[in-house]
Amino acid sequence: MNSASMDIAAGSGALAAGLIVAAVALVALLIGAFWMGSRIRRREPGPPHPAEQPRIPEEGPVREVREHREPDEVPRGDRRLTPHEMPGHGNSPTRTGTARERPRWSEGSSGSFGSGGPGGG
Numbered sequence: 552m553n554s555a556s557m558d559i560a561a562g563s564g565a566l567a568a569g570l571i572v573a574a575v576a577l578v579a580l581l582i583g584a585f586w587m588g589s590r591i592r593r594r595e596p597g598p599p600h601p602a603e604q605p606r607i608p609e610e611g612p613v614r615e616v617r618e619h620r621e622p623d624e625v626p627r628g629d630r631r632l633t634p635h636e637m638p639g640h641g642n643s644p645t646r647t648g649t650a651r652e653r654p655r656w657s658e659g660s661s662g663s664f665g666s667g668g669p670g671g672g
Contacts, residue, residue, distance in 0.1 A: 619648035 622645055626632065 620645040621648040 625637070
C-alpha cells in the first residue's frame with residue numbers, strides 16, 4: 552500500500568469512529584430523556600376516581616335554547632359615540648326578538664352568497 556491509500560483508510564476509520572461516538576451519544580440522550588420523563592410522570596397526580604368525576608345536575612341535562620335575537624338600537628345624538636360610551640361598552644347588546652321562527656332562506660336558493668343558480672338574479 553502506498554501512503555495515499557493509507558491516508559484514505561485512516562480518514563474513513565476516523566469517520567466511522569466519529570459516527571459510532573455520535574450514535575452512542577444519541578442513544579444516551581434518548582435514554583436520559585425517557586428516564587427524566589418517567590420521573591416527572593411519577594410526581595404527577597393519578598387519574599381522578601369515579602367519585603371525583605363531574606355529574607349531571609339534579610334538574611337534568613342542560614338544554615340548548617333557540618331563539619331569534621334582535622339588536623338593541625344605538626342611541627342617537629348630535630355627535631359620534633365612542634365604544635366606552637355605548638351600552639355594553641361597545642359590545643352590541645341584543646334582546647329576544649318578536650319572531651319565534653328562525654329566518655330561513657327561500658326554497659331553490661343556495662342559502663349562501665349569490666343566487667345559487669347560473670345567473671346574477
